[in-house]
Amino acid sequence: MTAVLELMPDLSFLVSKLRDLSVVDELTRGLAYQVHERRETTPLWPAFGVQVYLDILHSFGQTCDRLGTMQAESRRIKQSLLDVPVADRCDVLRAAGLRDDDTIWVARKLAITAGMLPRVRSPPIKFLRRNLMYCGLLIQNMRATLQNAGLLYAVTPGALVGVVQLYHALQHEGLLADDCPWEDLQNLWTLQGDTSFFVGIYQRPGRPTSKTTI
Numbered sequence: 001m002t003a004v005l006e007l008m009p010d011l012s013f014l015v016s017k018l019r020d021l022s023v024v025d026e027l028t029r030g031l032a033y034q035v036h037e038r039r040e041t042t043p044l045w046p047a048f049g050v051q052v053y054l055d056i057l058h059s060f061g062q063t064c065d066r067l068g069t070m071q072a073e074s075r076r077i078k079q080s081l082l083d084v085p086v087a088d089r090c091d092v093l094r095a096a097g098l099r100d101d102d103t104i105w106v107a108r109k110l111a112i113t114a115g116m117l118p119r120v121r122s123p124p125i126k127f128l129r130r131n132l133m134y135c136g137l138l139i140q141n142m143r144a145t146l147q148n149a150g151l152l153y154a155v156t157p158g159a160l161v162g163v164v165q166l167y168h169a170l171q172h173e174g175l176l177a178d179d180c181p182w183e184d185l186q187n188l189w190t191l192q193g194d195t196s197f198f199v200g201i202y203q204r205p206g207r208p209t210s211k212t213t214i
Contacts, residue, residue, distance in 0.1 A: 003057055003130070004050055010104050010127040023098065023141050025134050027053055056132050066135035067128050073139050074100070077146055088153050095145035099128060099138060164189055164197040 007027070014021070015032045024032070026049025034042065060066075077096045081089040102124045111117040128135055154160050167185055170176040189197065 003054065007053075007127070007130050010130075013104055013108065014127065022095075023134070023137050025049070025053075025131070025137055027131070028134070053131070053133060057130075060132060064132055066132040067125065070099075070128070070135040070139050073142060077142055084153070088149065092142075092146050092149045096142050098141070099125075102127075160188075161197050168198075 011027060011031055012035075015028060015035055021028065021032075026046065030043075030046030030049055033039075033046075074096045078093065081092060104127055105122065105124045108117060108122065112119055128138075164185065167176070167182055167189075
């Protein structure tokens, strides 16, 4: 229970000062329900959320660096978007950078400077270091946003057809190594069939071409 009490100041600060959070776990959602609804009674489900948090902390707290995993995933996603147009990557970058800056620590520092809070030393990103479940939800939010944006980007008129035809051309000219297949694209190609991407008689790589495919 000490772990929960240590988490509560940052959790309550997050809920009271930062409304409309895009990512919430059961602890954040439960406390926000109490603060915003101002109910006299507490529902039962936050108790289960607290127990799940304690179970995760007890099982993985000493060995699981969920914050490091989240930061590594954020860097990986940002790196993968370097060549994507700004208009198509802004939502993903926003999700990937949701916790680049510790808003709790910055706001608390401003409150301490203004004399609204006592001067207590607190390291940055303390909330995420103590909340493995919230880090996991942030990772899931990054990946889901990337997938949703990727689908919209891939269905741009002609983009997917052009990539499949480029893949076919590389295979046909022997410029693509046999041990370097584009597996996701190949699976999509197999599901959709040759007629979805080519006009005419499609020739498999390595066979003489008798008719041009487009």
